[in-house]
Amino acid sequence: MNILDLPAPEAAxxxxxxxLVRRLPDGTVIRARITETEAxxxxxxxxxxxxxxxxxxxxxxxxxxxxxxxxxxxxxxxxLNLVTGQEDDPQAVLIRGVEGAPGPGRVTKYLRIDxxxxxxxxxxxxxxxxxxxxxxRIDAAPRIGIxxxxxxxxxxxxxFTLGA
DNA sequence: AAAGTGATCATG
DNA sequence: ATGATCACTTTG
Numbered sequence: 511m512n513i514l515d516l517p518a519p520e521a522a523x524x525x526x527x528x529x530l531v532r533r534l535p536d537g538t539v540i541r542a543r544i545t546e547t548e549a550x551x552x553x554x555x556x557x558x559x560x561x562x563x564x565x566x567x568x569x570x571x572x573x574x575x576x577x578x579x580x581x582x583x584x585x586x587x588x589x590l591n592l593v594t595g596q597e598d599d600p601q602a603v604l605i606r607g608v609e610g611a612p613g614p615g616r617v618t619k620y621l622r623i624d625x626x627x628x629x630x631x632x633x634x635x636x637x638x639x640x641x642x643x644x645x646x647r648i649d650a651a652p653r654i655g656i657x658x659x660x661x662x663x664x665x666x667x668x669x670f671t672l673g674a
Numbered sequence: 675a676a677a678g679t680g681a682t683c684a685t686g
Numbered sequence: 687a688t689g690a691t692c693a694c695t696t697t698g
Contacts, residue, residue, distance in 0.1 A: 512689055548693070557693080584694050585679025591693080604693055615694050625681095648683060 513580035513633075514575040514594045518549035521594040523670045525603055527645040531614050532621040540621055540628045543643070546607030549668040550591070557659035560600030564583045570629045571600035573644055578636060579619070580628040587615030592632065606654070606669070647673025 513524040515533045525547050532540040550558040559581075570579045571593060579591040579602050595601040603613060611620035618624065627635055650667035657664070 533695080555695075559693080562683085565683070581693090582679090582681055584692060586680075587679095587694050606690055613694070653693075658692080 512575065513594075514592060514595060518551045518594045519666075519668050520605055521592075521601075522549035522603040522668065523548040523648060525592070525605075525638075526648055526670050526672050527643050528607060529568075529639040529643075530605070530621065531639050533635055533637075534622060534625070541639070542608035542610060542617075542621060543603060543672075544608050545612070545672040546605075547589065547670050548604040548606055549670075550604065551668065552595070552601050555659075555666075556663045557653060557656040558602075568600065570603055571602055571618075573597050573629065574631075576632045578627050578630050580623060581616070582625070588618035589614050590618050590621070590623050590627075607671075628673060635636055645672050649673055664673050 513521050526544050528544050530542050530544060552670060553561050557560060560571045564572060570577060573593055575594050577593040577670050579593055581589055583589050590605045591602040593602050596674050605617050606614045611617050649671045651669045652665060653669045
């Protein structure tokens with residue numbers, strides 16, 4: 511059972527502490543432990559991009575668990591998400607931070623991720639690794655930057671951070 | 675506190 | 687074709 515098959519909130523929690531491995535075309539390997547994630551949980555979640563239905567952009571969210579969803583935000587920053595759950599059920603986990611790169615825009619800059627990884631499958635250019643690390647503590651908090659969502663969705667504790 | 679930045683999506 | 691809206695970062 512892959513953790514990405516889980517519902518997004520559970521997957522988001524399980525992902526903190528795991529290691530992301532980025533392989534560049536020139537052979538460079540960048541490794542980074544995930545410190546912060548957020549869950550976006552299907553059409554019913556008004557904070558989720560797919561809450562307004564299937565479009566060219568959100569199409570990727572409907573794909574298989576393990577699909578990589580990358581999009582541009584504020585004209586500058588690439589956001590890295592991992593699709594979770596069942597196919598045709600649009601859920602994803604946003605990687606908000608890794609060791610050495612706090613903030614979702616920093617993560618993609620650090621790992622050299624851009625639009626070219628969108629709709630690709632985990633495993634080659636980008637992969638997950640389990641080195642056995644067990645977080646001492648994981649904190650849950652409301653998600654960031656979703657002021658447009660319904661109040662009850664803003665209140666959900668779907669942001670997970672690695673405790674100190 | 676506020677601007678900078680550009681793809682995406684809903685209008686006309 | 688035009689305009690509003692952002693899962694943010696940096697600068698002052």
